[in-house]
Amino acid sequence: MTAALETNGLGKRYGRRWALQDCNLSIPEGRVVGLVGPNGAGKTTLLHLAVGMLAPTVGTISVLGNRPADGPAQLARVGFVAQETPVYPRLTVAQHLRMAGWLNPNWDAELAESRIGRLDLDPGQRAGSLSGGQRAQLVLTLAIAKRPELLILDEPVASLDPLARREFLQDLMEVVAVQGVSVVLSSHLVSDLERVCDFLVVLTASHVQLAGEASDLLASHHHLSGPRLVGTLPSGIEVIEQTHTDKQSVLLVRSEGSLPFLDPMWSVKPVTMDDLVLAYMRQARGVELPARSPLEVLR
Amino acid sequence: MIRFAWLQARTQTAIAFAGLALVAIIVALTGPHLVHLYDANVATCAAHGDCSTATDAFLRNDKTLGVWLGILVIAIPGLIGLFWGAPLIARELESGTYRLAWTQSVTRTRWLVIKVAVVGVAAMVVAGLLSLMVTWWASPIDTASANRFSMPLFDERGIVVIGYAAFAVALGVAVGLLIRRTVPAMATTLAAFVVVRVATIFWIRRRYIAPLHRVSALDPQTIGLRTGNLGFSLLPPTPNIPNAWIYSTHFADKSGQPLAHSVVARLCPHLGGALGGPPPSGSVTKAPRHLDSVLHDCVAKVAFRYHTVTTYQPASHYWTFQWIELGVFLGAALILSAFCIWWIRRGLA
16 A cells, blocks of 8 residues: 655755654554644644645655646645635635546535535625635635545634534545545644544654554653653663653653553553654653643643 | 637736827817918928918927827837736736646636737737827928937837837746746837837847938039037038938948048148148038039049939838838747747746
């Protein structure tokens, strides 16, 4: 089976600054991939590389087995919803649909029109006067009715209010269920993604910190709390994050396979995706922060 | 893609054609009258004998309108580059809509080529029609004034305007692609376009074809006097060659050696004295009447070895020049477009 997205030593440099470095990913088809990271981490760069809008500085990237944007056929296989969902302000909703019909060989006009009808968008309205949520819906419609095999969405809900956010993602999930497309969507908020994605990529400071099936990641990470840690933990346990008080230690650890036998004084709890992502983001910063860190504000 | 490019360009094109229609009405209302006046007065002037009066009188008709139409023809290519060329890609890059366009099933090279081609062709059609109308309207005036090669006139007539328009669009697109901001791209496009046009007029155009030289004997009736720091010198007449482009006129001997100041002083020692002291330096005068005989003698002596050499492009070169200039600007437009394609393919940084 070809990978939806595969990168090898991928890097992109702007001038002297690396926006993305040493990126090695292999994402199978049929997944809903959440790409999480703070603003400026390189999410957009990675997604732009995947749709072929940018060319890599080093390394390779293949999407559905081909070089991104390598000709019209490859372009037709990938749908893209860009950040801030740009539209042509002076063209109407209907004109956008017509444009997409002209430009895409697999265009599903029926699907597009029924979606526009269902979303209560006025076909005669100029796209420039749509609300943020409506605009996002229009662009998503354009991307979906193109009938792609892979749908890439760059911060699609960032500018939406909580209600529109929920509706947008719900709608997206329905499409995924019906059409069976692979999806990559990015966000700086884990909470947006944890309900919808089954594959997680954490990107911080232009490096991939963590990538894997969401269920595997949740199964292999644990919260440990117990008396102040002295000495070392059994082998096979990697400490991702630790906080210590005089009497107590709280750890977030990773173990391949099941957790080895531990002293019963440790209490083991499962982690949430939120915990996981924040722990890896903090780790990337190279500092151990107290439990209430500025990063919490992101939530 | 052509339909999409047209969808985006059709409003501006419609506005341009509305403007053209307006010009067409003005030209259609006033043009036939000009033709009639020309036929009635200038065409038959040889029979009456006094052609210069008839021509001068005729050229006073619709002078303001002629000037404005000329300005319009000069300005249209620049305005097209400014309002059509520069924003064509810059606005997409600035507003982010290129991210929508480039992820449809059309390569960005094709997207660029079709967009530029649609707007470029529209620009050439608009400029060509405008030039055609104005060239037709002004043909009696141009025939009467017999100065088709002159600086504003050559640029306002014929096929060169099409080349200017195509070049302006390509220039605007290239600048927009590099600057990626609409308003700065518009300003830069206009400035660059003016620079190129001025450079063409003053330095490039005269090199298209080697000029001709016309050698004629010195004629005391048409020779003037020039006074400078070194005293007197003879001033060559401006020859009257209809519709020609005269580069220069000077005196030279058989070997091409120009007439030196010292030679004049040696051959015509009485010239300064006869004038009664030097007039203010640098002034250019027609020889005063009382100097006629002195000047006559002087010219006769000088003419023994020297003659007048006029360097010029004859009227017959006019259309060759038009075609060459059209080719130069279309070629420049193609080179700029090729650069744009290369630039967009290598991926915007």
